[in-house]
Amino acid sequence: MNIRKTIGLGILSLFALFILFIASINIGLWGKIPSKKELSNFQYHMASEVFTADSVLIGKYYLYDRQPVAFQDFPEHLIKALVAIEDERFYEHSGIDIRSLLRVGFKTVLLGDNSSGGGSTLTQQLAKNLYPRKERKKTNIVVNKVKEMIIAKRLENIFTKDEILTNYLNTVSFGDNTFGIESAALKFFNTRTKDISAAQAATLVGMLKATYGYNPRIFPEKSLGRRNLVLRAMYNNDFISEVQVTKFSQEGLDLDYREFDYNAGIAPYFREEVRKEMLNWISEQNEANTDYNIYTSGLKIYTTLNYKMQKLAEEAMIDHMTKLQLSFEKSYGTSAPWLKDKNLMEKIATRTPTYKRLQKLGLSHKQIIDSLSKDKQIRNFKSWQKDEELTASTMDSIQHYTKFLNTGSLAVDPTNGDILVWIGGINFEQYKYDHISQSKRQVGSTFKPIVYTTAVEKGISPCIYFSAEEIEYDNLKGWSPSNSGKKDEAYLNYSMEEGLSNSINTIAVKVLEQAGIDNVLTMAKNMGMEDKLPKEASIALGTGEIKIINLAQAYTSYANTGKHIKPNLIKSISNHKDSLLVKFKSELNEKAAFSKETSQIMIEMMKSTVNSGTAARLRNTYGLKNDIAGKTGTTQNNKDAWFVALTPKLVHISWVGLDQHEIGFSNTSIGQGANAALPLFGLWMQELNKDQDFDEYTKPNFPKPSAAVQEALNCDPVKRDGFFKRLFKNPNKKKSKKFDG
Known part of the structure; x- marks a missing residue:
């Protein structure tokens, strides 16, 4: 009987201990347990989604x-x-x-x-x-x-x-x-x-x-x-x-795997720029007692990007840049600076985070370079299809990446400011630097239209002729801009339209002189160019360093009769329940930088660039019949290649060059804007023309210029010096004068 009682008491004791154990957990002795109130209001982290204008999910921001x-x-x-x-x-x-x-x-x-x-x-x-x-x-x-x-x-x-x-x-x-x-x-x-x-x-x-x-x-x-x-x-x-x-x-798995990777997928540079803008917006909102978080609030971000346009633009970029890269490397051959110039490679190495980290540890330059020269397993960007795993040193990797041409390509609808295409570089995983929003490069001849616009707005007739003769400017330390044109160019006089369409440097400087540097800088600012520009005569040749997005903003003025519009990335933001939080809309600048007549004149002059000037391969090579105005650009020593295309519904800017400023194209034939940058637009526009979904962008024509504008442009493009003037002019001797602009 005592044994039974003992067993019973033991069981009761164990049961009591178990109940006490449960109770101790319930009251939180083993760690807090959420109350009913907390459970009723729990929130879990939600990814924010990024959509294109045509409602395609292209990315997420999340923890x-x-x-x-x-x-x-x-x-x-x-x-x-x-x-x-x-x-x-x-x-x-x-x-x-x-x-x-x-x-x-x-x-x-x-x-x-x-x-x-x-x-x-x-x-x-x-x-x-x-x-x-x-x-x-x-x-x-x-x-x-x-x-x-x-x-x-x-x-x-x-x-x-x-x-x-x-x-x-x-x-x-x-x-x-x-x-x-x-x-x-x-x-x-x-x-x-x-x-x-x-x-x-x-x-x-x-x-x-x-x-x-x-x-x-x-x-x-x-x-x-x-x-x-x-x-x-x-x-x-x-x-x-x-x-x-x-x-x-019996069905297969039929996977369509799609990882929303920060480094991969469509429009990675654009998604990163949207992320930056969202962080700014959230910061402003949270100052007003909201608690939005881009990584946890499940926001839905509807952008201006056109998915199909972006996809076609990225395909055109890969197609063109693959071929251009081969031509670029072949043009240098075994004398390429990344192969021959050891000092340059070491200079570039000093800019890397690894070098700076070792330098902080007290290592000398030689010790750091020796360390960076040791072999290890690395992964290099080889092509747009795949990377390669190999045994090589950090210095080998620096040499490898230095040779790659990079690019920036942007398309904006000038009627509303919507950014339709954004390509900030060739590979986001390896090249995080965005050539649209971050990079400032000399823009070359793409700045010339602003010089000519200023001159026309000031009242200088498009039919005034300027000599292509080379001038040496005494008060500019003997600076003497030159052309790469005809041998007898010193005897030729060009109308403004012909001078612009053929991008003649000597004429651009003379037009600047007539327009006045201060007036040109004011015009650039009024057209929405936010970058600070040098007050120098060389600005006529595009020596000012400008971001692609700011150049695009300035060019929207031509499509809007003098009023620029700010490019916009985001249309609206909603919360996770699809309730609208905010809408964004770009508005035309209230004040026009120039008149309607000047706008028409400049568009006609830039149409000549495409029809018969430096961008004629859009017609000849790519067979484009769209109504297009444009301007090519090539900077000093072939460091930067540019092309700006303008239609009634598009401003498209493309740039090609190397991230390292010390290296340019080996020759102008490869590095000129018409060869290196223009194809990014030409290939893309060819594809747009095939799809009637894009008729809104490909079919419109510029308004017919007024009779007064047609009359103002009605003159011979070129006049040759008369016999006696040619007789007493030495084309090999530069004329010397003072620059008065």
């Missing part, structure tokens, strides 16, 4: 890749797949499945069967998703399980079953920093949750048991087997028929 969706967006077969394989009595229990717990306790503890499962309900799994286990030691398993049971019971008291499923599917991890069914559906099948098929739903639900082991991209066969097991579980629960099991099981 955790999660995009919550509503219960009504879950297809019925998704819910059935989840319940069938993860918690078949989900609708019967109230957070804890006693039968499953007894099964697990009996099989796992008594029989040692580890395949019996964990016995956690979906509600318990949701508790674990919301409050991940901090301690993963075996001694903490029981405490963690009890905590999750308590939280699960509270969740069941707060939320409906549908709400629990919604929260679960929006929080569960699919591995690779992907959380929630929507992000998983987009990543593996490039589709929204509401559109996934039964087989796709079973594949994704099947991953939940082991997100790596059943990853369909890494282990397709194991994933298929797991998917079919889910389908069989659906049949066993009378959710689908035998015929459906057979049909779905």
Whole structure:
């Protein structure tokens, strides 16, 4: 009798201890447990999404890749797949499945069967998703399980079953920093949750048991087997028929894998610029007591980018830059500066973060270069298709990357300021520096139209002739701009239209002299050019360093009869519930920089550049029949190649050059704007012309110039000096005078 009593007391004591243990967990002695109030108001991190103007998702900003969706967006077969394989009595229990717990306790503890499962309900799994286990030691398993049971019971008291499923599917991890069914559906099948098929739903639900082991991209066969097991579980629960099991099981995985990688995907430079603008906007908003976060608030950012235009522009860039790179390297041959100039390579090395870090440690220049010359495993950008793994030194890598031409390409709709295309470089992963928003380069002859605009606006007739004769300016230290044209050019006199369309340097300087440097600088500013420009005569040749985006802003003035418009990246921002937060719209500058007549004259002059001048290959090589005005540009020593194209609905700027200013093209034939930069527009426009979706941009014509403008331009393009003037002029001797501009 005493033995029975002792055993009974022992059992009661153990039970009491167990109750006390549960109570101690419940009151927080083993770590805080969220209250019902906290559970009612929990917030999970949500990725912000970036959309193009045509509603294509092109990127995300996130700490955790999660995009919550509503219960009504879950297809019925998704819910059935989840319940069938993860918690078949989900609708019967109230957070804890006693039968499953007894099964697990009996099989796992008594029989040692580890395949019996964990016995956690979906509600318990949701508790674990919301409050991940901090301690993963075996001694903490029981405490963690009890905590999750308590939280699960509270969740069941707060939320409906549908709400629990919604929260679960929006929080569960699919591995690779992907959380929630929507992000998983987009990543593996490039589709929204509401559109996934039964087989796709079973594949994704099947991953939940082991997100790596059943990853369909890494282990397709194991994933298929797991998917079919889910389908069989659906049949066993009378959710689908035998015929459906057979049909779905015969389907392939049919993955359309799409990772939203910061470094990869379409328009990475644009997405980074949008991120910067969003951070500025959020900072301003949060000063007014909001708490937006670009990485966690699930904002929806609708941009101005045109997806198809961007895709075609990137394809044109790869096509052209691949061929140009080969020509560039071939033109230098074995005498390339990156191969021969050791001092230059060491100079470039000093700009790298690695060099600066070693320098801070006190190493000498020689010690640092020796360290950077040691071989190791590196990955180099080889082409636009793939990188290469090889054994080489950091100095080898510097030499390799120095030789690559880079680019910037921007398309803006001048009627509303929308940025349609943004290519900031050839490879975002390797070249983070954005040549649209960050880089300031000399713009060469693309600045000349501003000089000519100033002259025309000042009242100088387009039919005034300027001699192409070379001048040496005494008060400019003997500076003598020259041309690369005809031998008898000293005897030729060009109208302003002909001088601009053929980009004659000597004439540009003479036009600047007539217009006045101060007037030109004022004109540039009034046209929206925000970069500070040098007050020097050489500005006529484009020695000012200007950002692509600012050059584009200035050129929008020509399409808007003198009024510039600020390029814009973002149309609107909504919250995660699709409620509009703000709209953005660019407005034309109130004051025109020049008159309607000047605008028409300049457009006609720049149309001549395309029809018969330095950009004529748009007609001859690319066969473009669109109404296009434009201007090529090539800077000193062939360092920068430019092309600006202007249509009634487009301003397109393209630049090509090297990141290292010390190196330029080996010759003007390869490095001139018409050869290095113009094809980026020509190839792109060819593709736009093939698609009637772009008729809005490709079909419009410039307004017909007024009779007065036509009359003002009605003159012979070139006049040759008379016999006696030629007789007494020595073309080999520079005329000397004072620059008076």
